[in-house]
Amino acid sequence: MVDTASRTDDLAPETSAAPASTPASTPPTPTGTSDAPIPAPTATPVAPANEPKVDVEALGRQLLGTWADLRLAARERAADPALHRIEGQSMDEHRERVLEQMKLLVEQGAVHRAFPKSVGGHDDHGGNIAGFEELVIADPSLQIKAGVQWGLFGAAVLHLGTTPHHEKWLPGIMSLEVPGAFAMTETGHGSDVASIGTTATYDEATEEFVIDTPFRGAWKDYLGNAAVHGKDAVLFAQLITKGVNHGVHAFYVHLRDADGNFLPGIGGEDDGLKGGLNGIDNGRLHFTDVRIPRENLLNRYGDVAADGTYTSPIASPGRRFFTMLGTLVQGRVSLDGAATAAAAMALTIAIEYGTQRRQFNGASDTDEEVLLDYQRHQRRLLPKLATVYAQTFAHDEFLVKFDEVFSGKADSDDDRQDLETMAAALKPLSTWHALETLQEAREACGGAGFLAENRLVGLRQDLDVYVTFEGDNNVLLQLVAKRLLTDFSKQFAGADAGALARYVVSQTAERAYHGTGLRRLAQTIADFGSTARSVSELRDEETQRELLTDRVETMIGEIAGRLREARKLPKADAAAVFNRNQNELIEAARAHGELLQWEAFSRALARVEDAGTKRVLTWLRDLFGLGLVEQHLAWYLIHGRLSPQRAQAVSAYIDRLVERLRPHALDLVHAFGYTDEHLRAKIATGAEQERQDEARAYYAAQRKAGTLPVPEKSAKQR
Structure with a gap:
């Protein structure tokens, strides 16, 4: 589906515009090439005059967190x-x-x-x-x-x-x-x-x-x-x-x-x-x-x-x-942080390489395209970058909570349970994401990514076991789900029959409302013919919060309803009922962890003072939040939370977001602050840029001298 939202409105600044960003510096042309390479056309549109600029230094400091x-x-x-x-x-x-x-x-x-x-x-x-x-x-x-x-x-x-x-x-x-x-x-x-x-x-x-x-x-x-x-x-x-x-x-x-x-x-x-x-x-x-x-x-x-x-x-x-x-619990805390760091390094390597490596020449007769200018490459890497940002901000809050508990500043039973629940929710998400990101980064770098000298395969091997030690990820998420069920049941501890009856009526009414398609129909009418209207609502922070929160609460409520009667059954039968709901429980816990990350990202975004940085990070936060919605579109459609029209708008707007973020990709990974000594990946040092500049200078010189052979197809057309 094509995004038909007005570009003037779609790119209107959320805050005052900053000066246009300065292009990232590129390595010098290799020695021995007399002619500078011809600038290659880019697959992305020319940036408008009000294109925001990221304050890399300030953002980098924020990413480093409390310590x-x-x-x-x-x-x-x-x-x-x-x-x-x-x-x-x-x-x-x-x-x-x-x-x-x-x-x-x-x-x-x-x-x-x-x-x-x-x-x-x-x-x-x-x-x-x-x-x-x-x-x-x-x-x-x-x-x-x-x-x-x-x-x-x-x-x-x-x-x-x-x-x-x-x-x-x-x-x-x-x-x-x-x-x-x-x-x-x-x-x-x-x-x-x-x-x-x-x-x-x-x-x-x-x-x-x-x-x-x-x-x-x-x-x-x-x-x-x-x-x-x-x-x-x-x-x-x-x-x-x-x-x-x-x-x-x-x-x-x-x-x-x-x-x-x-x-x-x-x-x-x-x-x-x-x-x-x-x-x-x-x-x-x-x-x-x-x-x-x-x-x-x-x-x-x-x-x-x-x-x-x-x-x-x-x-x-x-x-x-x-x-x-x-x-x-500190083992899980540290794994969450280390896995996030590994994913950040992988994306730094892959995005650096993707802005230098050229392949195919669909937009030019003379120059190949930079990999990161391809939409598919953007779709592969930029949503994962958004997730790493969310994980980074969530991890710092997690670490602050850990420090408060272990220093005694906030050491009640509730504080310790909250810490344990955060650990069980965040460690699985970050360690799984690290493996997915390292694999995607490896593939995005082609054969170069498979060389040990570029670190991606070694990091992928080393981090593999992070998903099972200090607690198997699925087991940890089950602990989170049990905590969510406990909190859900506490809402009705001591409730009288009237309160429970009113709750049952409201739940029944909601099931009827969503289940009959009334909500879907209403959305379809409101959005008919206007993807722009859908996009406008989807990029609203409260809309994203409601979508992500609603999924967690609804899933837990549905599961709790199915498990309620299991307490009266014999142990074996009760275990069987729980087992039949185990997969949904784990999915609900995962959704809860993703919500924690989105909320941390939003809180971090609220602290950003620089207008240009805030605008770019808003796009990145939206990419993370709507990416979660896109992953679970079937759930939102089945439960009547989104109309088909609005569901299409989610993917359309994500395509716009990755296009917007493309010019800022290098700034966003440079903000992580990793140097060549940290990355130790040859493809992230500018060596590929030197090779590309050398090749383009070679062909430019041949064209200038008239010595470049004529392609067979062109020769036949003469």
């Missing part, structure tokens, strides 16, 4: 070649290189911000994560191995242990004198931590816990530092005392002696070569009658006295379990 200076310092560190991955290294070489890089981080004081001041830290939880995420620029293996050491192993001692544990073990963990493993996941249980098989049975006679992995599926698996480097571990096991299983608790366990050999009763295997992250020595561990002192129980949330009596400040076993795991 901007710490991020800049971390990026300066990540630009150091000593921290970079060397392509082509063997697994063993890569592992040892990453270990040495970890030592450099310790020397530079780069990894201790979250630890208490009493042991040499800064008590800066948000700043710690902000700096840590930037390590993905250097090498994802370094980022994740550092995360295992200080963000999981060390953080477990910090958050699950008490002062004696901190004083005894944190100094060695912080200095890397004691590399450690985070032994939670088992071969047979990943995301379902509550069902792990490892046991820690208390022996009153010796005042020791006896650690066992009683069957093969209970072996601790996929553990960073377990295969080679780990000396100790924080191990999660079912705590059993006086014949009662008190659920999963954490224990500090020594693994190897000074010579690197396993201690008695402990064994393990190397997980070997993986699909990515091969700088990390992942392995599996098993335990048979391994005895540890009673004091090695990390006892902040549960303790065992010498006589075997169990006590806990949290009476509910379920709440205790989730509180313990909630203290380790």
Whole structure:
């Protein structure tokens, strides 16, 4: 469908116009070419006089977020070649290189911000994560191995242990004198931590816990530092005392002696070569009658006295379990940020290349077109750029929430539940999007994107596992959906019969209204013959908010209605009902996460002061919001939220948006602030521009000299 909206109205500035943007600088013509290349016509229309200009420096500062200076310092560190991955290294070489890089981080004081001041830290939880995420620029293996050491192993001692544990073990963990493993996941249980098989049975006679992995599926698996480097571990096991299983608790366990050999009763295997992250020595561990002192129980949330009596400040076993795991949410926070950074790097590489690489000459007899001038190329990359912006702004809000909870500024049960829900909603979206973006960027760069020297394939391999560790994405979204259902049900807690009846009537009326097509018919009449009118409403911020919010609320309401009666059924039947709604639950949770991102983008947009930047970011926000609507057009049509006319207008307007954003694409990726030392992709350094300029100068010289051969088709027409 053609967008028939008035161009004068369609391009009217939302704010006062800024000066026309200055074209991005291009590399110089290669040495040895005497004639400058003939300027190639562009597939995009000439920019109008009121074309906005992006303030790249100010936008870049906003993208850096709350801990901007710490991020800049971390990026300066990540630009150091000593921290970079060397392509082509063997697994063993890569592992040892990453270990040495970890030592450099310790020397530079780069990894201790979250630890208490009493042991040499800064008590800066948000700043710690902000700096840590930037390590993905250097090498994802370094980022994740550092995360295992200080963000999981060390953080477990910090958050699950008490002062004696901190004083005894944190100094060695912080200095890397004691590399450690985070032994939670088992071969047979990943995301379902509550069902792990490892046991820690208390022996009153010796005042020791006896650690066992009683069957093969209970072996601790996929553990960073377990295969080679780990000396100790924080191990999660079912705590059993006086014949009662008190659920999963954490224990500090020594693994190897000074010579690197396993201690008695402990064994393990190397997980070997993986699909990515091969700088990390992942392995599996098993335990048979391994005895540890009673004091090695990390006892902040549960303790065992010498006589075997169990006590806990949290009476509910379920709440205790989730509180313990909630203290380790920082892994999901950092993955959200690192995945967003990886996607931003990929788009910077692909868009830089797309503005230089030329292919086919549909608009000119002499010059080929720049890839990014093709609509399909814009459609492939610019919506993903809009999503990265939304993720970046949402992540900063997420990180602020994390810092407030862990610093104690806002540490109520509700605050912690909100943080856990945000983590479970945002980490899946950003990690999935990173993989999609890296793949699309790779394809958009053709064969050049498949070369290891241009980083896209390596990043794609390394980030693959981000979607499953720290919680499988689908499982995390199911947790979000359950929270949404709980909040939905709380709205009617204690409601009288009249209130419920009125709600049922309103729901029935709404189903009839949408289901009979009345809303669709009304929209069709209002919009008939005027895509411009549809576009005008769709680009309204409140319209987008209503569309995205309505989808979440309607989906949850429908599911809640179907599950309401399941509470009265036998357990097996109730589980079957829940299972039949599982896919919709996960989709509703995903829609909720997308709404969080859109809202964060809108709040960030409201803070932009520069008129030109605000206008361009408004287009980008609209591209993100309407892109979500376009992805789910079937839902909006089936539920009567959009007419066919308006549904067509969504795609038509998106086509206009990518065309508008095309002249600003380089500014938008340059605002991320990545230098050549960060990207380390030859196709993003201007080398392609030099090749294109050389080729065009060559043909221009031949045309000028009259030595260019005549094409066969032209010769036949003479």
